[in-house]
Amino acid sequence: MGLFNFKKVEEEKVSIANNGMTTQELKDVLLGGNVNTEVAINRDTIKQIPAFKSAIDLISSIIASLPIVLYKHEDGEVVRVVDDERLFLLNLECNHLSSAYASKKAMIEDYLINGKGFLYMNKDKNKVKSLVQVDAENITFLSNFNVLEPDLKLCVSNGENKELYDFVCICNGATPEKSKGLIHTNADLIATMLLSLNQEKKLGRTGGVNRGILTAKSRLSQSAIDTLKQAWKNLYSDDNNNAIVLNDGIEFQNVSSNAKDMQLNENKKVNSNHVYSLLNIPVDLVNQPTEENFQAFLKLAIDPILTLLEQALCISMLKENEKGKLFFKVDTSEILKSDIEKRFKAWEIALKNSILTVDEIRAKENLTKLPNIGSFVKLNLADVLYNPATNEIFNTNSSTTTNLNEGTTPKNNLEVENV
Secondary structure (H helix, E strand, O other), X not given: OHHHHHHHHHHHHHHHHOOOOOHHHHXXXXXXXOOOOOOOXXXXXXXXXXXXXXXXXXXXXXXXXXXXXXXXXXXXXXXEEXXXXXXXXXXXXXXXXXXHHHHHHHHHHHHHHHOEEEEEEEEEOOEEEEEEXXXXXXXXXXXXXXXXXXXXXXXXOOOXXXXXXXXXXXXXXXXXXXXXXXXXXXXXXXXXXXXXXXXXXXXXXXXXXXXXXXXXXXXXXXXXXHHHHHHHHHHOOOOOOOOOOOOOOEEEEEOOOOHHHHOHHHHHHHHXXXXXXXXXXXXXXXXXXXXXXXXXXXXXXXXXXXXXXXXXXXXXXXXXXXXXXXXXXXXXXXXXXXXXHHHHHHHHHHHHOOOOOHHHHHHHOOOOOOOOOOOOXXXXXXXXXXXXXXXXXEEOOOOEEEEOOOOEEEOOOOOOOOO
């Protein structure tokens, strides 16, 4: 009882010393309202920060927009597969509620924010019927704690236990449960930027009016205190036309800093550059974009995630008897589609060097084949073909074969053995 009485007496002393103001009211005056330095850091709050949202959207939208193709090894050649149902799920419709673009984008966002992203495969026996993106926050891991033969069970928030092979999983760590994202590795930076946004919000709400305390030379009556508190409240309301008149003997002392004194704009720029660096985005790509910066961005930020995605698809979506024979790849040529000049220049180089035929290029541009000539490979008659196995040179212009050990032999046709 003595302890509780002591606390009560102390509260009364504080109240009397501050002319009827409680401790909380005094804090409100000194600190500008309820001050809470704790901020929630999760997928939703991190997107409130413009730098994080723009960077995450940039990376995830580019990757989600790229088509996924399937190839197979056949008779020593790599052949593209076009009639596989898995391609429909990966490129058009993951399930009846979500497009492939939306599901892949959410998966990549989860990977960046939480360090891991998941697509659940609804199967009928060994056939994948649909894909569902599952937030990493809705999955917990059950490990066997065996460092030599590790194994995991995944417990989904609905109470079901699943195996890791039931998911297409990308993660930035050795195993999913050890993977950490931006909200884990950079919590201090995120919290600082969120607090800065809250501070800007307060400054905007009060019109930039400084916080401070009032001192009086003599004790004020309760009526005067109530009137002053109401005028003070009106001053910091949303209506910035309010004003306050201080009676003789009352002085205002500033205890807050404005945006310029706190260097909010400078800190915002520095922190935004930190965000871009964390996600391997060249800072100059945002401030002064150039072709070199964009290519650096693709190599540093996009290519590593594409490799993870391709490997994850091969591990999870290929049957055991297909592994080693079939493989998924992301078609990065789509990145050039927004730049028609660069795209056509690439086709020109491919055609000139006999890498692609006319019909193959037209197929990539969604155009019909050319009759009779579209499948021909363009050759330059100025070129000479050398066969290192026989030490012979074939001149396409004169249709002659020269054996470097013997001499020149004319050829009556254009077929050259072992060339």
